Amino acid sequence: MSGVSTTAPRAAESIPSSPLSLCARAPRVPAGRLVAEMVPPPRFDSVRFDTYIPDPGQPSQQAAVQALTAFGTGLDGAPQAGRGRKRWFRRERGRGTAHQGESPRGIYLDGGYGVGKTHLLASVWHAAPAPPERKAFGTFVELTNLVGALGFQQTVDTLSGHALLCIDEFELDDPGDTVLVSSLLSRLVEEGVALAATSNTLPGRLGEGRFAATDFLREIQGLSAHFTPLRIDGEDFRHRGMPEAPEPSGDEETVRAARRTPGATLDAFPALLTHLAQVHPSRYGAMCEGLAAVCLTGVRPVPDEATALRLVVLADRLYDREVPLLASGVPFDQLFSEEMLRGGYRKKYFRAISRLTALARDGERLTRAA
Known part of the structure; x- marks a missing residue:
């Protein structure tokens, strides 16, 4: 992706150790668990036809x-x-x-x-x-x-x-x-x-x-x-009648919120992208289990399509589990290049932007608590 640096900001590279980190999680998921977990994810555990509100x-x-x-x-x-x-x-x-x-x-x-x-x-x-x-x-x-x-x-x-x-x-x-x-x-x-x-x-x-x-x-x-x-047919319900996506937090605010939130993870975004390449996407769900929130510093446009597709899977698993998200860096609608958003995977990227934005709204409360 031309013109975009993939180097993490200095503040993001020097995050002090955190009690929890996605980068420290590389769960092994037995095949039997994959079968047993083929049920609607937590976000859709209680949905029914009568809870769907048609436009x-x-x-x-x-x-x-x-x-x-x-x-x-x-x-x-x-x-x-x-x-x-x-x-x-x-x-x-x-x-x-x-x-x-x-x-x-x-x-x-x-x-x-x-x-x-x-x-x-x-x-x-x-x-x-x-x-x-x-x-x-x-x-x-x-x-x-x-x-x-x-x-x-x-x-x-x-x-x-x-x-x-x-x-x-x-x-x-x-x-x-x-x-x-x-x-x-x-x-x-x-x-x-x-x-x-x-x-x-x-x-x-x-x-x-x-x-x-x-x-x-x-x-x-x-x-x-x-x-x-x-x-x-219809518009994205996650943005229908909702406010615009919140502005990214600062690095210090994100770190402070992570440390004050029991069960939250704290990671530098470039380090997380590197870690995702080392964990099979089938394990991303297990990697997100039990988290109260995910906090990221130094969010910036992803450097290539393989990295972007892994991030899409992570976004889906976080959304399924209703994990609030707080991040510093660029807004989530700037994660993917114009070329990516015009390409064959654009549906995935638009879905990821939509879901990450919804989780970012949920994450706003973390800064208020901090």
């Missing part, structure tokens, strides 16, 4: 609530293992394709960032009458991490007894992973697992009114026949 100016939001409510409550429990199990799809010639005239038992929610897709997907999980151990919820990245940890066949065996699999933010930017997950979903469909998914359709394609995007249709091949597409 009156966006009729598609109320329509989505109605359609997803019918879908979630219409699922009738987990399939039983062994032959003769009840299947969501009638099998034809050994494939899990939907029977002609029968409605697909998968649903796909397509929309922009901040319109409440994750809220609604978690509500589907909560509404489904199957017991929690027969329902799974995770992001596309978490699902690929699970395949990497367990292997393809063991992942099929582990999830095939489920009634429902919810996949948040189905990725379009990695064809290899997309094909891998598509193959996994095809196998699960054959085993009778119902599917619900949200998209990460790029902003430039949001007005096309199609089931996902052309790339998605190509990569998932015949799997699209199992989904009913559902479009949801």
